[in-house]
Amino acid sequence: MRRILAVAVTAAVLVAASPAAGAAAVFGSFRDLDNATREHHRISMRLGVPLAVVVVRTGRGPLYRIVSTGTPDEAAARALVVRAREAGVPGAWYWAEAPVPEQLPEERVATAPEDPETVPAELEAVEEAPDMQPPRTAPDAREEAVAARPEPTEPPGEPWIAYRSFSGDISLEGRWYPDPAVHPGQRSHASGFVVRPELYLEDRAGRSLTVRPFFRHDAADPRRTHADLHEAYGMAVGQWGASEWELRLGVDRVFWGVTESQHLVDIINQVDLVEHPNEKARLGQLMAHVTLAGNWGAFELFGITGHRDRTFSGRTGRLRLPLLIDRGATTYESGAEEWGLDVAGRYSGTIGAVDVGISVFDGTSREPFLLPAVNGAGTPVLAPHYRRIRQFGLDAQLTTGSWLYKLEAIHRAGAWNLLGREEDYAAFVAGGEYTLYGVFGSGADLGLLAEWNYDGRREWATSRFQNDLFFGTRLALNDEQGTEFIGGVLSDLDHDSHFVSLELSRRLRDNWSLEFETVVLLNVGEADLLYAMRRDSFVGLDLVYSF
Amino acid sequence: MMERVRGRFRVAAVVAFLGAFPTAAPTALAEDAAAAEDRGLAIARDARQRKQGFGSFTASQTMVLRNRQGRESRRHLRVKVLEAPPEAEGAGDRSLFVFDEPRDVRGTAFLVHANKEGADDQWLYLPALKRVKRINSANRSGSFMGSEFAYEDMTPPEVEQFDYRYLRDEACGELTCTVVERTPRDERSGYRRQIVWQDTDELRLWKVEYYDRRDALLKTLDVSGYARYVDRYWHAAEMSMVNHLTGKSTVLTWSDYDFGAAVTPGEFLPTGLRRAR
Numbered sequence: 001m002r003r004i005l006a007v008a009v010t011a012a013v014l015v016a017a018s019p020a021a022g023a024a025a026v027f028g029s030f031r032d033l034d035n036a037t038r039e040h041h042r043i044s045m046r047l048g049v050p051l052a053v054v055v056v057r058t059g060r061g062p063l064y065r066i067v068s069t070g071t072p073d074e075a076a077a078r079a080l081v082v083r084a085r086e087a088g089v090p091g092a093w094y095w096a097e098a099p100v101p102e103q104l105p106e107e108r109v110a111t112a113p114e115d116p117e118t119v120p121a122e123l124e125a126v127e128e129a130p131d132m133q134p135p136r137t138a139p140d141a142r143e144e145a146v147a148a149r150p151e152p153t154e155p156p157g158e159p160w161i162a163y164r165s166f167s168g169d170i171s172l173e174g175r176w177y178p179d180p181a182v183h184p185g186q187r188s189h190a191s192g193f194v195v196r197p198e199l200y201l202e203d204r205a206g207r208s209l210t211v212r213p214f215f216r217h218d219a220a221d222p223r224r225t226h227a228d229l230h231e232a233y234g235m236a237v238g239q240w241g242a243s244e245w246e247l248r249l250g251v252d253r254v255f256w257g258v259t260e261s262q263h264l265v266d267i268i269n270q271v272d273l274v275e276h277p278n279e280k281a282r283l284g285q286l287m288a289h290v291t292l293a294g295n296w297g298a299f300e301l302f303g304i305t306g307h308r309d310r311t312f313s314g315r316t317g318r319l320r321l322p323l324l325i326d327r328g329a330t331t332y333e334s335g336a337e338e339w340g341l342d343v344a345g346r347y348s349g350t351i352g353a354v355d356v357g358i359s360v361f362d363g364t365s366r367e368p369f370l371l372p373a374v375n376g377a378g379t380p381v382l383a384p385h386y387r388r389i390r391q392f393g394l395d396a397q398l399t400t401g402s403w404l405y406k407l408e409a410i411h412r413a414g415a416w417n418l419l420g421r422e423e424d425y426a427a428f429v430a431g432g433e434y435t436l437y438g439v440f441g442s443g444a445d446l447g448l449l450a451e452w453n454y455d456g457r458r459e460w461a462t463s464r465f466q467n468d469l470f471f472g473t474r475l476a477l478n479d480e481q482g483t484e485f486i487g488g489v490l491s492d493l494d495h496d497s498h499f500v501s502l503e504l505s506r507r508l509r510d511n512w513s514l515e516f517e518t519v520v521l522l523n524v525g526e527a528d529l530l531y532a533m534r535r536d537s538f539v540g541l542d543l544v545y546s547f
Numbered sequence: 548m549m550e551r552v553r554g555r556f557r558v559a560a561v562v563a564f565l566g567a568f569p570t571a572a573p574t575a576l577a578e579d580a581a582a583a584e585d586r587g588l589a590i591a592r593d594a595r596q597r598k599q600g601f602g603s604f605t606a607s608q609t610m611v612l613r614n615r616q617g618r619e620s621r622r623h624l625r626v627k628v629l630e631a632p633p634e635a636e637g638a639g640d641r642s643l644f645v646f647d648e649p650r651d652v653r654g655t656a657f658l659v660h661a662n663k664e665g666a667d668d669q670w671l672y673l674p675a676l677k678r679v680k681r682i683n684s685a686n687r688s689g690s691f692m693g694s695e696f697a698y699e700d701m702t703p704p705e706v707e708q709f710d711y712r713y714l715r716d717e718a719c720g721e722l723t724c725t726v727v728e729r730t731p732r733d734e735r736s737g738y739r740r741q742i743v744w745q746d747t748d749e750l751r752l753w754k755v756e757y758y759d760r761r762d763a764l765l766k767t768l769d770v771s772g773y774a775r776y777v778d779r780y781w782h783a784a785e786m787s788m789v790n791h792l793t794g795k796s797t798v799l800t801w802s803d804y805d806f807g808a809a810v811t812p813g814e815f816l817p818t819g820l821r822r823a824r
Contacts, residue, residue, distance in 0.1 A: 026602075026777070029807045039809065065807070081600075085632050093602035093630075093807050096779060165824070167653055200824065208822075235822065237813065244813030246822070255678040280676070293818040300818075350668065350817065355681045402685045435683055438737075443690045478690040480612050480620045482652070510620070513651045546650035 023077040024098030025068040027051065027084060035204060036064035046087055049080065054098075067098055162204045168197035168212075171544040177318050179535035185315045187220035190538075198231075207236045214284075216275070223314030224274045230284040243294035251284040254302070256346065256357055257408055258397040259429040261451045261470035261490055264408040265393035267361045268344060270308035277319050277519065277533070278501065283308045297349025307338035307364045309384060318536040321382065326375050329383035334364050340388075353400050359393040367462065369416045387422075389414040404433040406451070417460040427455040427463070431470070447474035449488070458494070464529040467493045481507040497530065498522040515542040580712075587711025587727045594750040595706045601780055603629050605808040606801050610694050615794035622692050623648035627808070628703070629815050637663050639705045641815040645823045646692075656823035658815065663707040666733070672820040679817050688737025695766060695788040695797040697737055708732055714742070719753055722746040738765070751781045766790050777806045 027043045030036035036053050043066060044051045052069045071077040077094055084092035175190040195215045202208040212231035218224035233250030254268040268285055275281035286306035292299050309327045313320035334340035342363020349356055368384035375381045391412045398405040409428040417423040431451030439446045449472035453465035472488030483506045490499040500520040507513040517540040524534035610622035627643040639661030646655045654674035661667050666684040673680065687699040709729035716725050724744040731738055739762050744754040752770050759765040772784030786799040813819045 026807050028809045029777075029805060030809065035809070081602075082633065085602075093777075094600045095777060163824075167650070169651070202824075237811070237822070239811065239813075244811060244816070244819070246813070246818070253677050255676050257678075258680075291818055293813055293816050295812075295816075298816065298818040348818070350681070355817075397681055399681050399683055402683060404681075404683060435686065437686050437689055445686060445689060478693055480614065480693045482649070482693060507649060507651055511650045544651065546653065 022098055023071055023074045024095045025071060025077045025080040025084060025092055026095045026098070027066040027068075027092050029066075030064045033064050036066060040066045043084070047080075047084060067095065160203050161201050163200075163202040165200045166197065167200075167547060168195070169544050169546040170195050171542045173540065173542045175538050175540040177536055177538045179537060181318065182532065182535050183320065183322055186318055186320075187316050190218050190220045190224060190318065192216060192218040192220075192225070196230075207234065209234050212284075218317075221274075221314045221317030223312065224317055226274065226311060228272065228283050232284070240292065243292055243296075246291040246293070248287075248289040248291075251286050252289060253282055253284060254287075254289065256359060256393065257395050258355070258406045259395075259408050259431065259451055260433075260449055260472060261431075261468070261488065262408075262429055262453055262465045264427060264429050264453075264465075265357070265359060265395050265410055267359075267366060267391060267393070268302060268304065270310055270366050272311050274311040274313055274317070277536075283311070297347060300346045300348075302342075302344040302346075304342040304344065304363060305339055307332070307340070307342070307386065308366075309338075310366070310368055318538070319533050321370075321532045323372075323380055323382045325370065326373065326381040326383055329373050329375065329381065330368075331371075331383060331385045332364060333386065333388045338364070340364055346393075353398055355397045355399070357393070357395040359391075359395075361389075361391045361393070363388065365389040365415055367415070369420065369462070371420075387415050402435050402437070404435075406431055406433070416462070417457050418462055419460055423457060423460065425456040425461075427453075427461075427465070429453050429465070443478040445474075445476045445478060447472075447476075449473065453490075459527075464492070465490075469493055482513075483507075492528060495525050495528045497524040497528045499530070511546050513544045513546070515544065516540070517542075583713045584711060586713035587729070588706075590713065590725055590727055590745065590750065591706050591709070591711050591729070594745060594752075597750055598703070598780065599630070601628075601630055601777075601806050603627070603808050603810045604780075604804060604806045605810065606782075606805070607803040609800045609802070610692070610696075611798045611800075612694050613796050613798075620693075621648055622646070622694065624692075627810055627814065629810060629812065631661075639663050639667075640703055642702050643815055643820070643823060644701070652692075654824075656820050658817065658820050658823075659702050660815075661702055661705055663705045664732075666735070667702070670817050670820055672823060677821065679820050681817075685735050687733065687735050694799075695790045695795055696799065699731075699736055699738075700768075700788070709741075716747065719744055719746065722748060722753075724753060725750075749781055752783070764791055776804055780806055 028036070028039050030039065033053075040051055040053050050069045051066055053064050054067055056063045056065060068077060068080050071080055074094070074096065081092045081094050171194045173192055173194060177188050181188065193216075196212070198210065198212040200208060200210050210231050210233055212229075213227065214230045215227045216225060229251050231250075231252050233248045233252045235246065235248045237244065237246045239245075255263075255266055256268070257263050257266045263280060268287070269282035270285065271279045272281040272283045273279065285304060285308060287302050287304040290301045309330055312325040312327070315324055332338065332340070340363065342361065344359065344361040344363070346357055346359040364386045365388070368386055370382040371385050373381050373383040389412055391410050393408070393410045395408045396406070407428065407430045409426065411424070411426045413424040414422065415425070417425070429451050431449065433447055433449045436446045436448075438444070449470070451470040453468040453470065455461040455463050455466040458466055468490050470488060470490045472486070475485040477483040484504070486503040488501050492498070498521070500522060502518045504516040505513060518538065520537045521530060521534055524530050605625065605627045608624050608626055612620045612622065624647060625645045629641040631638050631640050641661070642659045644657040646652050656672040658670040658672070659667050660669075669682050669684045671680045671682050672678070688697050690696070691698050691701050709731055712728045712730075714726040714728055716723055718724070724746050727743050727745070728740055729743060730740045737759065738757050739760050740758050742756040742758075743752065745752050751773050754770065755768040756764060757766040757768070767789050769787045770783045770785070771787075773781050774784065775781050782801065782804055784801055786801075787796065788799070789796045814823070
């Protein structure tokens with residue numbers, strides 16, 4: 001039963017093969033003939049050698065394999081494999097017992113090999129095509145034939161989409177604030193639900209479209225009920241010499257950085273502050289994003305527009321200032337307002353145990369300065385004002401043994417300090433993480449973290465991380481439920497206040513998981529930026545269904 | 548199961564002891580030891596060589612985790628492997644794992660750049676934050692996704708990562724197996740040693756016994772369902788890992804093998820991790 005024979009479907013592309021075995025280089029295997037044909041053409045052009053597509057019948061249907069035709073022996077085939085890899089065809093491999101493409105049609109007699117032991121187990125007999133033509137070996141003739149081949153037409157019922165997926169999660173969330181409210185109208189809970197679906201489509205050339213909307217409903221605060229397009233971008237990828245380029249166009253989220261207590265260098269996306277006071281949730285951002293990556297690292301360039309307003313709690317919501325923020329009164333330093341062009345660039349690379357990122361951002365700041373104003377009804381409000389800034393960023397991590405050493409630093413020019421005066425400043429987060437593996441005689445891992453946050457403006461800093469020490473712990477049980485505990489205390493060294501955060505997550509059963517969280521604000525004094533939120537400690541419970 | 552395996556080992560050790568001691572002079576013993584190491588290394592090199600030249604492959608993995616009470620949970624992931632170019636010095640294969648199940652970690656991806664000597668380079672991609680995180684490779688002995696497979700069991704071992712000692716040939720089913728002891732050079736490995744059974748015909752791996760740092764039998768791996776791909780690469784369909792200390796087990800089933808799959812080197816870079824699917 002184990003016989004081999006290749007079938008010629010298209011004269012020049014898909015050549016006949018005899019059962020005789022020979023040496024060949026293989027450049028790729030495809031389930032889809034169109035893909036094989038396209039790759040055949042591309043690789044043949046790149047290497048400048050004649051190639052053929054042979055079909056091998058496997059247990060899971062035909063497999064179209066791009067092989068060399070001009071490699072009479074092992075040495076020649078292996079040399080071509082090496083050449084191909086150097087030329088950016090990494091998947092090339094040496095096939096010792098390749099079916100040899102026939103030179104004459106008369107010799108294309110379908111016979112099983114005498115000795116089944118010498119035959120690849122994967123290959124089975126296939127029917128010989130009646131209209132087989134002699135393959136041509138001259139490269140010119142081959143290219144001509146390939147070019148003359150009609151464009152593959154879409155088989156009926158088979159769309160352009162080669163791969164699609166629909167996934168996401170829905171969660172029921174409840175948050176309770178046990179302390180009485182500071183500001184009038186504030187509710188003592190924030191319950192609701194979150195929907196986060198994701199649709200991904202990929203065509204046969206590997207181009208893709210990702211759409212990921214976000215919606216939160218909050219029963220207590222209409223301002224916290226919000227929708228956002230986290231992602232909606234098209235992506236294409238290709239080779240450029242030994243490097244690879246990637247282009248993303250549309251709305252996307254980009255993360256830079258290494259530290260845990262604060263994401264200091266991360267600047268591309270606006271903070272979705274109503275989501276969580278830890279400032280880590282982000283809104284989608286419209287941009288063009290080009291990446292060029294290789295073993296040397298990656299260089300990325302961003303062109304960004306459509307500045308997003310930071311989100312803030314409404315009158316009935318907790319975690320807000322005494323005055324409400326009127327996003328309708330937002331002003332910009334830039335004359336183009338939110339449609340000004342922001343540009344950013346980043347180099348990231350790995351040098352042994354060190355991962356480094358160097359970034360620059362020039363554009364409208366994501367951080368608003370809140371100006372006192374009066375709204376149409378004559379009520380005092382705060383109006384966000386966004387300055388033009390230039391920020392240089394550095395993030396680095398040294399990974400060694402059980403230790404991770406982390407550093408994030410920025411220099412920002414053009415921003416206003418707490419007094420509303422322009423002040424250039426530097427800020428950093430530096431620290432480390434030590435992990436104990438297999439603690440308590442179990443498979444659990446215990447991580448211990450310490451980070452120091454510093455902002456050169458100190459008392460006039462607009463960030464609450466102006467001189468704060470963070471101690472944290474991360475316990476991963478590595479069990480079937482993926483149980484994880486994360487706890488941390490961010491202590492303000494200038495004001496003696498503490499921001500305590502505890503998170504516990506556990507998978508319940510297959511698609512269901514449970515997340516418990518508490519944030520406790522301790523000893524928040526009048527001088528602290530969090531003073532208006534001093535009684536907004538909370539406990540939260542989320543039930544998440546993932547699909 | 549545990550008792551049976553241990554019992555047989557004890558017998559084998561006694562036989563080896565009786566066979567060697569009364570006749571061999573100390574120098575002969577040393578020579579024998581060197582010869583056993585040499586032969587063990589040669590087998591490892593041979594086995595490695597037989598696996599080389601594939602260029603790349605992709606496959607799917609399904610894990611069924613079973614606890615002592617028999618409760619099961621499932622993992623599904625896809626694997627891509629890019630072979631180290633022949634001229635690469637010190638660099639090993641690159642492996643990419645993308646998780647489909649459990650659903651709450653869907654889209655999480657794990658990238659490993661193996662190094663022939665020293666620790667591997669590893670990155671994790673967290674889709675919720677779109678964050679690529681370089682992670683510590685000191686967790687080699689840690690559980691992979693709560694399964695009985697450790698991280699160090701999940702990527703193809705490099706020859707240089709172990710010291711070897713040939714033990715014996717013995718029957719394994721209808722085949723003859725060569726039995727080699729290999730000792731991890733990396734002190735962060737969770738194992739003191741491993742005993743490996745490979746058949747003499749094709750050097751396919753059939754069984755591994757893992758001994759923990761205290762030299763107690765920790766886990767046994769049984770491999771089955773071998774098929775040959777692209778006429779030369781033998782790959783198993785099922786790998787069953789039993790933990791003798793906890794009574795838990797994991798059955799890892801491989802499917803959708805595609806040798807020489809169309810992958811690009813960029814997929815195996817930290818930046819490529821961001822679009823891993």
